[in-house]
Amino acid sequence: MANLLIGDIHGCxxxxxxxxxxxxxxxxxxxxxxxxxxxxxxxSLSVLRFVKQHSxxxxxxxxxxxxxxxxxxxxxxxxxxxDHTEQIFxxxxxxxxxxxxxxxxxxQIDEELNLVMAHxxxxxxxxxPTAIKCAKDLSSILSSDTYPFFLDSMYGDFPDSWSDDxxxxxxxxxxxxxxxxxxxxxxxxxxDFYCKDAVEDAPSKLKPWFMLPxxxxxxxxxxxxxxxxxxxxxxPDNVYGLDTGxxxxxxxxxxxxxxxxxxxxxxxx
Numbered sequence: 001m002a003n004l005l006i007g008d009i010h011g012c013x014x015x016x017x018x019x020x021x022x023x024x025x026x027x028x029x030x031x032x033x034x035x036x037x038x039x040x041x042x043x044s045l046s047v048l049r050f051v052k053q054h055s056x057x058x059x060x061x062x063x064x065x066x067x068x069x070x071x072x073x074x075x076x077x078x079x080x081x082x083d084h085t086e087q088i089f090x091x092x093x094x095x096x097x098x099x100x101x102x103x104x105x106x107x108q109i110d111e112e113l114n115l116v117m118a119h120x121x122x123x124x125x126x127x128x129p130t131a132i133k134c135a136k137d138l139s140s141i142l143s144s145d146t147y148p149f150f151l152d153s154m155y156g157d158f159p160d161s162w163s164d165d166x167x168x169x170x171x172x173x174x175x176x177x178x179x180x181x182x183x184x185x186x187x188x189x190x191x192d193f194y195c196k197d198a199v200e201d202a203p204s205k206l207k208p209w210f211m212l213p214x215x216x217x218x219x220x221x222x223x224x225x226x227x228x229x230x231x232x233x234x235x236p237d238n239v240y241g242l243d244t245g246x247x248x249x250x251x252x253x254x255x256x257x258x259x260x261x262x263x264x265x266x267x268x269x
Contacts, residue, residue, distance in 0.1 A: 003113065003257040005032040007232075007242030008063065008225040011041025011084060012267065013050070015252040019265040023254050027057070032108065032257075034225030035063025035119035035180070037101075039083040040247035048088065048097045055100075059108045063119040063226060064180040066101060067142075067154070073098045074148035077155075102142045106179045107135035113257065114220050121224040123178040124212040125162040125189040131216070134175040141172060161190040183227055185209045198229055210239045223255075 004023050009016050025031070037051060037060075038044035051058055069085060071077050073094075079085055088094055108117040109132070116122065122131050141150045153169045154176055166174060177191060184192040184206040195202050208230075216222065221238040228245035232253055235241050246252040246267050254263040 002029045003032060003115075004029055005034075005117070005223055005240070005242060005255040005257055007034050007244055007253045008036040008228070008246070009033065009041070009047050009252065010036055010065070010247035011038055011044035011047055012246045012252060013041070013043035013046040015246050015265040015267060016047060016050070019252045019254045019263055022263040022265065023256055029057065031058050032115075032117055032223065033058060033060045034117060034223065034242055035061045036065040036225060036243075037063070038069050038085055038088070039065040039080075042084055043087075044083075044085050045087045045091055045097075048101065049093070052097060052100050059110075059117070060104050061108055061117055061119050062101075062104050062106050062142075062180065066104075067151070067176065067180060070098065070102050070142070070147065071151040071154065074151050076148060076151045102147060103139075105135060105139055106175075107131060109220075115223065115257070116216060116220045117223040119180045119224065120178070120182040120226040121209050122214070122216055122222055123162060123182065123189065123191070124185060124209055124214055126178070127215040128217065128220070130162075135179065138172055138175045138179070157191075157193045160192070161188070180226070182209050185212055187212070196229070199234055208234070210235055210241075 037047050072079050141147055150172055154173060156173055159170050159174050162174060181193060182191055184195050184202060189212060192206055195206055199208055223240045225243035227241055228243045228248060230241045232241050232244045242253050242255060244250050244253045249267050251264045251266040
């Protein structure tokens with residue numbers, strides 16, 4: 001009954017199957033997925049079908065590419081050729097897959113494992129109750145029939161700072177950006193969306209979100225994906241970055257939580 005935590009798959013179905021095989025995946029295990037199931041890799045359709053078929057064994061958080069897929073489906077934006085997601089929209093079960101995907105959460109918490117997972121991480125401006133409330137509020141919108149209205153207003157970098165006074169689309173946009181796009185922050189916790197440099201090359205005024213003082217209790221470990229250039233390194237002891245850039249020629253990473261053993265499958269290995 002292992003918990004297998006896996007970084008961003010990005011349509012790399014073959015590597016996904018091989019890393020599960022390496023980890024000894026069985027019907028009693030639980031798979032945790034950091035999000036970005038789709039795009040960039042060659043077989044996003046098979047990834048979605050597998051995850052949906054095994055949903056009783058899956059704990060998933062939505063990533064920015066997953067939400068972007070919803071926006072394409074809703075007619076808000078067009079397919080990017082580099083995403084290789086046309087196969088999804090041409091599939092006979094496209095509607096079923098999309099409507100399942102948009103009902104998936106943005107935050108996973110396991111109180112027995114003391115484990116918190118979100119695609120990009122947890123804003124240093126949020127305590128745990130705030131993160132839980134924000135995730136539920138956005139999930140409620142994405143699950144509703146009015147989700148295209150939010151997606152049409154989703155794209156943008158502001159507001160870049162959390163306030164309990166935020167309302168409406170501004171509030172939802174910050175929530176989506178914090179859960180799915182965050183990398184660097186200013187000292188006060190404001191989000192920066194412009195810097196994608198390696199940590200050692202980033203401007204001194206910016207810090208990775210996980211290096212700022214956190215409001216999440218220290219007994220919780222935080223698991224995230226999204227930031228492939230970290231290569232799974234440079235995080236504090238109880239913070240785990242699992243996106244290791246499989247779709248960019250890197251590797252897909254699986255962490256077996258019980259014994260902290262890592263399993264990897266390199267792209268085209």
